Amino acid sequence: MTAPPETAPTDAELLAASVRDGDRFTAVYDRHYAGVHRYVAGRLGPQAADDVVAETFLTAFRRRAAFDPSRGDVRPWLFGIATNLIAQHRRTETRRYRALAKVGADRDPGGHDDRVAASVSAERLQPSLARALAALSRKDRDVVLLKALAQLTHEEIADVLGIPYGTVGSRLSRARRKLRAALPAHTEGP
């Protein structure tokens, strides 16, 4: 066993190392599984998510030699791959939102985690919000969800979607306007 390096390798270093030694790729997976899963499961639901998340990392594995660190980080690159795969399961995605709009608000009211307080106020609005989300164009929805679920920066979203930086801002504000319009006025944040 070699001495541990002084600092943990960056994602890009891990990915570069995995070109020669494929097994190193599992470290990339370990770091990003939770984030990618949250993004994909949010859009497609838990069942489809497992498949798409596996496919995302496999696609990344196959393309690892072509990753260019000068063009952005590994994390947004993974979200870009996931977003392209999600586009192929659009029917699953819109059906999920429509289902959420129908079922409305019974999201784990007796739940244990600390997001319960937040979800209580959100839950009454779920049908409107889910409907509004389903009504967004896919372009706008990609931007909204890369922001809301993946917490990418504007710049990263621009890289992921291959669109100019300014377009990210304009799509996001347009989409947020539509989402806000679908919600009752008094529910806007402080």
Place this chain on the structure above:
Amino acid sequence: MDELQMIATMLDEPPAPDAEAAVRRRLMDGMREPERAARRAWRRPALWSGLGLAATAAAVTGALTLTSGTAPRAPDPGPGAVRPMSAKTVLLTAAEHAEAAPSTGTYWHVRTLTSIPFHGGPRKGGYWGSRLTVGETWTLRDGRSWTGYREAGVRIAPKDEAAWKRDGSPNKAASGHGLFKDKGPGTFLVCDKEMSFTQVQALPAEPAGLLSALKRAMLHNDDGPVPPSAQRTFVAGCLAGLLADVPVAPKVRAAAYRALAATPGVTVTGRTTDERGRTGIGLVVPEGRGGSSTMIIDPDSSLVLSTTVGHGSGGKDVARIILEAGWTDASPKVPALP
């Protein structure tokens, strides 16, 4: 809380602990055999098979009425008499019966039971279950429509029942219900495009024409472009959706079944029962890359009994049981429990 946080909260699906291990296993397999994995549709172990029947057995009481195509069904020949059947034969039989199905009545009425998976309890551990909702729509030929719903409780996997009870059995007696007159005219989703009753009635009644109409709907759909690589299977999914709950003329339904019979990749899984215990034939329709939706049809009545959009078999799919779909004279009312 702003709308982006609200969306994040609404869409949050905590990963199940076993899911991570399963995804890792697939990744490791794929890393070892990258080429084969690229072309292989993912298959998950059928951990949840049997769940539906076990958990709903108590609820399956009383006969379910199919509002059209009430041709008497041949008795189930039993497992000893199973003949091999092709998807084509099954679908062409359904096409013939679709053509003869009645289409008179005041309202187009669809009654469904939707099952949406959720993860409850603590983030680690916890349990999986499904929330059940009965939804009904009634649409008049002039487009006026009504929507009703009734919460029908939850279904918990037998292995998770203890965890759910420890959690206080949430949603055991969910009882929300209602009936609303819809504001706008009722529309039907055809290839992700909202269509009016009149537009739906104008769909072509022969397979090739119907396919082009669906393709047009897909290309101009309301949700944005479909990647070219996914378009062929997307249209196959549209045919399945059309057959499930859109009020098209009997000849159009027959054309949809014929088009599906000619679609490559549609396979038959054989005689099966849906989650309500109704007998039908299971079909798998490819959808997107590696994904598929399954449907159970009753070839004798030509009705679609259930559709499941998912990527394998298992209780974590969003399943839609079509309890009734057809024309009726009965007025809209608050949905009853199934």
